[in-house]
Amino acid sequence: MNSFIIRGDICYSADKNHLITKENSYLICENGVCAGVFDMIPDRYADLPVHDHSGMLVMPGMVDLHIHAPQYAYRGLGMDRELLDWLNTYAFPEESKYGDLVYADNAYTIFANAIRSSATTRLCVFGTLHRTATELLMDKLENIGVVSYVGKVNMDRNSPDTLREASAQTSLADTERFIKETQEKYKNTYPIITPRFIPSCTDELTKGLGMLSKQYHIPVQTHLSENPGEVAWVKELCPWAENYGEAYNRFGLFGKPEKAVMAHCVYSDEKEIARMKENGVFIAHCPASNTNVASGIAPVRKYLEADMNIGLGSDVAGGHSESMFTAMVDALQVSRLYWRLVDQGQKPLNVGEVFYMATKGGGAFFGKVGSFEEGYEFDAVVIDDSLLPHPQELTLQERLERSIYLAGDVKALKAKYCRGIEIMRN
Amino acid sequence: MNSFIIRGDICYSADKNHLITKENSYLICENGVCAGVFDMIPDRYADLPVHDHSGMLVMPGMVDLHIHAPQYAYRGLGMDRELLDWLNTYAFPEESKYGDLVYADNAYTIFANAIRSSATTRLCVFGTLHRTATELLMDKLENIGVVSYVGKVNMDRNSPDTLREASAQTSLADTERFIKETQEKYKNTYPIITPRFIPSCTDELTKGLGMLSKQYHIPVQTHLSENPGEVAWVKELCPWAENYGEAYNRFGLFGKPEKAVMAHCVYSDEKEIARMKENGVFIAHCPASNTNVASGIAPVRKYLEADMNIGLGSDVAGGHSESMFTAMVDALQVSRLYWRLVDQGQKPLNVGEVFYMATKGGGAFFGKVGSFEEGYEFDAVVIDDSLLPHPQELTLQERLERSIYLAGDVKALKAKYCRGIEIMRN
Numbered sequence: 116m117n118s119f120i121i122r123g124d125i126c127y128s129a130d131k132n133h134l135i136t137k138e139n140s141y142l143i144c145e146n147g148v149c150a151g152v153f154d155m156i157p158d159r160y161a162d163l164p165v166h167d168h169s170g171m172l173v174m175p176g177m178v179d180l181h182i183h184a185p186q187y188a189y190r191g192l193g194m195d196r197e198l199l200d201w202l203n204t205y206a207f208p209e210e211s212k213y214g215d216l217v218y219a220d221n222a223y224t225i226f227a228n229a230i231r232s233s234a235t236t237r238l239c240v241f242g243t244l245h246r247t248a249t250e251l252l253m254d255k256l257e258n259i260g261v262v263s264y265v266g267k268v269n270m271d272r273n274s275p276d277t278l279r280e281a282s283a284q285t286s287l288a289d290t291e292r293f294i295k296e297t298q299e300k301y302k303n304t305y306p307i308i309t310p311r312f313i314p315s316c317t318d319e320l321t322k323g324l325g326m327l328s329k330q331y332h333i334p335v336q337t338h339l340s341e342n343p344g345e346v347a348w349v350k351e352l353c354p355w356a357e358n359y360g361e362a363y364n365r366f367g368l369f370g371k372p373e374k375a376v377m378a379h380c381v382y383s384d385e386k387e388i389a390r391m392k393e394n395g396v397f398i399a400h401c402p403a404s405n406t407n408v409a410s411g412i413a414p415v416r417k418y419l420e421a422d423m424n425i426g427l428g429s430d431v432a433g434g435h436s437e438s439m440f441t442a443m444v445d446a447l448q449v450s451r452l453y454w455r456l457v458d459q460g461q462k463p464l465n466v467g468e469v470f471y472m473a474t475k476g477g478g479a480f481f482g483k484v485g486s487f488e489e490g491y492e493f494d495a496v497v498i499d500d501s502l503l504p505h506p507q508e509l510t511l512q513e514r515l516e517r518s519i520y521l522a523g524d525v526k527a528l529k530a531k532y533c534r535g536i537e538i539m540r541n
Numbered sequence: 542m543n544s545f546i547i548r549g550d551i552c553y554s555a556d557k558n559h560l561i562t563k564e565n566s567y568l569i570c571e572n573g574v575c576a577g578v579f580d581m582i583p584d585r586y587a588d589l590p591v592h593d594h595s596g597m598l599v600m601p602g603m604v605d606l607h608i609h610a611p612q613y614a615y616r617g618l619g620m621d622r623e624l625l626d627w628l629n630t631y632a633f634p635e636e637s638k639y640g641d642l643v644y645a646d647n648a649y650t651i652f653a654n655a656i657r658s659s660a661t662t663r664l665c666v667f668g669t670l671h672r673t674a675t676e677l678l679m680d681k682l683e684n685i686g687v688v689s690y691v692g693k694v695n696m697d698r699n700s701p702d703t704l705r706e707a708s709a710q711t712s713l714a715d716t717e718r719f720i721k722e723t724q725e726k727y728k729n730t731y732p733i734i735t736p737r738f739i740p741s742c743t744d745e746l747t748k749g750l751g752m753l754s755k756q757y758h759i760p761v762q763t764h765l766s767e768n769p770g771e772v773a774w775v776k777e778l779c780p781w782a783e784n785y786g787e788a789y790n791r792f793g794l795f796g797k798p799e800k801a802v803m804a805h806c807v808y809s810d811e812k813e814i815a816r817m818k819e820n821g822v823f824i825a826h827c828p829a830s831n832t833n834v835a836s837g838i839a840p841v842r843k844y845l846e847a848d849m850n851i852g853l854g855s856d857v858a859g860g861h862s863e864s865m866f867t868a869m870v871d872a873l874q875v876s877r878l879y880w881r882l883v884d885q886g887q888k889p890l891n892v893g894e895v896f897y898m899a900t901k902g903g904g905a906f907f908g909k910v911g912s913f914e915e916g917y918e919f920d921a922v923v924i925d926d927s928l929l930p931h932p933q934e935l936t937l938q939e940r941l942e943r944s945i946y947l948a949g950d951v952k953a954l955k956a957k958y959c960r961g962i963e964i965m966r967n
Contacts, residue, residue: 188932191946192939194873195891209933222932409877409889435870435946444861447620449878451835456882463835465621506614506648507635513618520617520861523950 117147117535123168126515127487128475134467136511144493147535151489168497175485176236176494177439178477180399181378181428183241185210187226190432194407198342210243211277219248227255236494236533237481239336240265246293257304260538266309267293271320283320294331312338313349313362325367334374341379342410360387370394381413397424397480402445404433412453416461426477440523443469466516497530543573543961549594552941553913554901560893562937570919573961577915594923601911602662602920603865604903606825607804607854609667611636613652616858620833624768627834636669637703645674653681662920662959663907665762666691672719683730686964692735693719697746709746720757738764739775739788751793760800767805768836786813796820807839823850823906828871830859838879842887852903866949869895892942923956
């Protein structure tokens with residue numbers, strides 16, 4: 116059923132060092148899975164329908180490894196504080212509202228519409244601690260056809276009364292119910308264990324979440340080593356942990372037994388990095404957020420050179436835009452400031468590397484996702500870069516590069532496919 | 542003739558510390574000049590036509606103190622090098638093409654259309670060293686109704702044969718002709734003396750340009766202390782100058798006798814800063830460019846605290862976007878990284894400060910421009926922020942803040958006025 120051909124100018128990553136660009140080529144989708152890219156349509160596919168996007172860029176759907184759906188409402192507001200102050204002043208009061216399902220319905224409709232209109236096909240999403248609102252969010256994401264992991268957030272300490280669960284036990288019971296209600300409910304939407312971060316979770320809660328993850332085979336998302344004040348606080352809260360990551364790892368929330376994605380990793384020390392590497396933990400690099408809340412710049416070059424699992428996160432609303440094109444540009448930009456201001460031994464990122472992170476790098480969290488190699492799930496977006504006029508000849512790679520920098524400024528997204536289904540057309 | 546009233550939600554800066562927001566108010570334009578903002582229409586203006594932009598944001602037109610028109614063609618390309626290498630690899634070869642008037646016409650049409658569609662009403666523009674192409678650019682800018690200073694660039698050393706003038710004398714003669722041909726030609730478009738930067742100009746050329754500036758009362762634009770390698774090179778080239786700024790100042794190109802705007806000022810030392818302050822030199826802070834070509838982060842807090850003349854520049858194509866909304870966000874963001882990575886004594890910028898820089902701060906280079914106070918030239922833009930849906934109540938200041946962060950992402954610009962004339966409507 117989901118078999119067709121896209122004709123266009125095709126761009127994808129083979130790996131972080133190899134960006135493939137093929138002009139005027141044919142990308143085959145066979146039963147929702149990539150069958151490869153060809154100069155001519157192979158005879159065995161001659162009967163498939165062709166979606167003709169000639170002259171447009173065709174690239175894998177973008178993967179957002181870290182985004183807070185309830186924070187979408189106040190993206191672009193309150194960018195005047197550091198992380199912990201920012202959470203207390205903006206994030207927690209806003210998230211408290213999601214106990215009200217009318218508000219949640221309104222806000223999550225806006226969020227889902229924005230994701231639908233974006234180039235994102237896969238995302239790891241934080242909800243709030245409210246189970247019902249989070250399930251409502253999952254309904255809406257399922258409806259727009261993207262594939263997502265969505266977490267009911269856990270928090271049982273160090274947050275206001277309006278945004279704190281009564282106890283570790285009630286938090287765990289509610290999470291188990293959340294898992295049972297959602298694990299088999301959707302085709303494209305899955306639950307994920309989501310401790311907010313160590314400061315919000317007692318050891319008892321963290322331990323219980325590790326057990327739920329193992330029992331139900333549910334992956335994990337959370338925050339790690341984002342801000343110096345946060346890291347120092349975790350040290351106080353968990354004196355038994357030699358680093359922040361160990362506070363998760365001890366309870367089975369750090370890539371083993373189930374996969375895990377950690378947002379930020381700006382201040383991870385060598386031991387924490389070694390453990391992430393050993394456990395195959397995914398890093399969600401969130402450059403806009405790390406800039407906006409003055410956290411710093413993550414040492415991404417180091418992670419890439421160590422061949423760690425790494426992708427990009429928009430981290431709305433620490434980041435102010437859900438666009439993964441913006442996230443790619445932000446990653447390029449902060450890597451240049453890191454080189455200039457922090458360590459001139461760390462070469463800035465290049466376009467191929469950020470494109471890899473936004474597609475195949477992050478996509479690996481979802482399986483064979485984020486590339487057009489044979490056997491990959493068929494996620495694709497079509498960008499009409501003719502909306503970006505230019506007087507000179509450009510190669511396909513140059514067109515891709517400027518589209519990354521500029522396509523966020525125009526309504527360039529023409530079509531989006533996820534798992535072999537066309538889920539958006541402009 | 543140019544007398545009318547705009548109704549809307551009005552935002553403007555009184556000074557860098559005072560952002561004024563007035564909901565559902567009336568902004569009076571009387572003969573192209575602001576007559577103030579009122580809660581009700583005063584009787585004496587009762588007969589003026591009302592442009593009803595109720596529910597939309599009305600703010601001063603944006604001022605771009607530094608942009609390279611010929612580089613617009615390759616914005617978002619080649620962001621992988623430091624300044625001097627970037628100039629040789631990308632900027633100079635592209636600018637060489639503007640000897641071809643067909644190419645220039647095509648490229649400058651694209652540029653002018655982009656400026657027309659932007660929120661910018663005032664700009665300081667670099668052309669190329671080609672006089673004819675630069676005059677063509679001026680024609681196009683005049684046609685779109687914005688007010689601009691446009692410079693034929695001067696370069697007589699350290700650049701490729703294809704982009705170097707034959708001698709200081711020919712460069713000066715061509716510049717004098719350029720001044721004579723354009724000084725009285727347009728209503729809204731003016732010539733400006735534009736030595737590219739010290740490495741491109743012999744002392745003889747710089748000296749002659751200072752004389753032309755004085756003789757014809759023409760202001761000056763150029764680059765200053767952008768990159769460490771550039772600063773070191775200027776020291777070699779002008780051993781007689783105690784700092785980069787003195788290499789301009791000695792020849793009368795540094796704010797006296799005519800006003801001058803210097804792009805970047807990332808590495809200005811205390812003496813250079815003191816001279817800028819003394820001479821009233823304008824600083825064009827170009828955060829995107831300083832990031833993209835890895836120059837660093839300018840100490841803007843210091844300039845603001847010293848009450849220096851300062852505005853923002855997009856610096857296309859060091860910066861990849863002509864949007865001054867983007868420039869404001871970039872300025873906010875890099876100030877937070879400056880605080881984190883360089884000097885925690887320098888408080889990050891806030892929204893009121895970057896809005897001031899993008900309007901009244903930069904506007905001062907053009908006279909009484911960039912505010913809605915009585916007597917200011919009437920430049921305004923109307924932003925429909927209803928395109929940015931939200932579930933919660935927002936104050937007008939919050940609406941402004943999120944529009945700065947997000948309005949670059951949508952087609953939110955509804956109307957643009959310059960000198961009391963409506964020059965664009967969407």
